[in-house]
Amino acid sequence: MSNTTDIVAKLWSLCHILRDDGITYNEYVTELTYLLFLKMLEETKKEERLPKAYRWRELAKRDGLDQLDYYKRLLLDLGKAEVKDGLVRAIFVDAQTRLRKPTNLKALTSSIDQLDWFSAREEGLGNLYEGLLQKNAEDKKSGAGQYFTPRPLIDCVVRLLRPQVGEVVQDPAAGTAGFLVAADRYIKDKTDDLYKLTEQQGHFQRHSAFIGAELVPDTHRLCLMNLLLHGIEGGVDLADTLSPDGERLPKADLVLTNPPFGTKKGGGRPTRSDFSITADTSNKQLAFVEHVVRALKPGGRVGMVVPDNVLFEDNTGRRMRTWLMELCNLHTILRLPTGIFYAQGVKTNVLFFQRGKTDKANTKSTWVYDMRANMPAFGKTRPLTVDDFAAFEKVYGRDANGRAARKDEGEGGRWRCFTREAIGARNDSLDISWLRDTEAEAEEKLTDAEDIAAAIIGHLKAALEDIETVSEELEINEAEGAAGLSEAAE
Known part of the structure; x- marks a missing residue:
């Protein structure tokens, strides 16, 4: 198993923590993305893109309700117009966490900190993130x-x-x-x-x-x-x-x-x-x-x-x-x-x-x-x-x-x-x-x-779309027929 594959598997295992906090399958990667973005900017030495008050170390060092409240404020503020970096603003616009338990946020930040980031940087952080996206897509429940x-x-x-x-x-x-x-x-x-x-x-x-x-x-x-x-x-x-x-x-x-x-x-x-x-x-x-x-x-x-x-x-x-x-x-x-x-x-x-x-x-x-x-x-x-x-x-x-x-x-x-x-x-x-x-x-x-x-789901969806298409074509034919009668009357 490559280092990237191993790290992706560990990241995906964090979804158990998210599920324990009532977060659904299709929200997993979005929730992890907020945290990974902060961490990866630290790892790539690009934290100047973020306001000093909202960087990974500031989040990771906190505990309990203080950490969760800080995290919610961070998500809200990084999506505001005052943030100069347009890409940061676009990633965090309307962002909010579904996390409710401070212990779960601490478990996530600690687990992310403990990953083998040296190997991840060597193999490419982009490859790591793509691996996470692929893992999410392969899980049909998501x-x-x-x-x-x-x-x-x-x-x-x-x-x-x-x-x-x-x-x-x-x-x-x-x-x-x-x-x-x-x-x-x-x-x-x-x-x-x-x-x-x-x-x-x-x-x-x-x-x-x-x-x-x-x-x-x-x-x-x-x-x-x-x-x-x-x-x-x-x-x-x-x-x-x-x-x-x-x-x-x-x-x-x-x-x-x-x-x-x-x-x-x-x-x-x-x-x-x-x-x-x-x-x-x-x-x-x-x-x-x-x-x-x-x-x-x-x-x-x-x-x-x-x-x-x-x-x-x-x-x-x-x-x-x-x-x-x-x-x-x-x-x-x-x-x-x-x-x-x-x-x-x-x-x-x-x-x-x-x-x-x-x-x-x-x-x-x-x-x-x-x-x-x-x-x-x-x-x-x-x-x-x-x-x-x-x-x-x-x-x-x-x-x-x-x-x-x-x-x-x-x-x-x-x-x-x-x-x-x-x-x-x-x-x-x-x-x-x-x-x-x-x-x-x-x-x-x-x-x-x-x-x-x-x-089975695919066949049902395809059948429903076929019915919708036939219905739409009938509507178009009726409209064209009515238009033709109107022109003939004139």
Whole structure:
């Protein structure tokens, strides 16, 4: 076991203390983040970012009710406008602790102090924090996996799309910043941790290269903390991408994202003035596709996780796909196996496309890799690994925009090419499969109780979303029919 893994396990064990104080699973990491932020600033000698009155030693040396009262005051004051450091202010805005027992706070501060911080610094505090986020996501009771993209998938997409120095990388649904951190790591590995860059280039990478938005306040805190520990200063706003906030995000050279599944909360529509395709739908995935296309610079590229309904939904969905293939070269689709996200029954894909220099006929053909049929039952007992993507990465090729030499493997293989004309004959449906789908058989092999429960929940959620989509399409059809009758009467 590596030192980082060992420390993550010890940090996760502190959740027993939090649970003893009535703190729920989905609040664990947020509560630990406040304390870890203070401690990690001490360990990295960056405490000048904090007011002198609110530093780790001041908290750790106290006891009893005095410590708990001090901690509550610290959380309140660090989120106020008077705090000069914007990142500190953003992490602590509206922060509050659920801790009620002074003995539990003392147990937490003492346990954190006793961790092997020398080893943690050697292996990277960012890696330590990412390990904690991953541990939280793997625990299905926390529900965190709903916004946590598996690291092997993130790393695969980043390797294929090859982020470059000087590029603006955007994630409009940043979650805990997994995609942005992986893109940053990829660039640092190619530039000796940025030391090969000029001072100006290095400043751009730390302060301007990575941008995005996250809607959920507690997730946004985790995101900012993760970015900070990887040497990235901010860049992700607490914002709703499907509102006018999304219009203000800078144009990107590269978009890496896994937007949330389901309909927009409360059935609301996007409120973007620049949306023309999805203005009348509450389907968040379709709206995010429109955002991503509009966010790209000419020649910009994308790796985007979407559920199956984006590939086959009629009406707005079909218009979206037609529009996408006109403006962009949709060169590759990866059909992902089920069971790799928290919601087991959700079927997902990765779309790889590039914005054209013009707005016409950019997609000539689309390659599809089926990683879903005849695959193992992924879950707790069989987690997704980097090796699972090796065959796909090999056929994808070394060109980020899908221009490497490729060979169709025929009906017996996983890798096929479909012309734009063939897709048009399918009414622009991209839900293309040719291998016998053994998904049901794979789920029957699940043995872990949490995996089985997650599969059932996933199927129920997917069914509910399908019903909502059908209901919405009926409403749209009725409205269009009424409009048509009105025009005829006139």
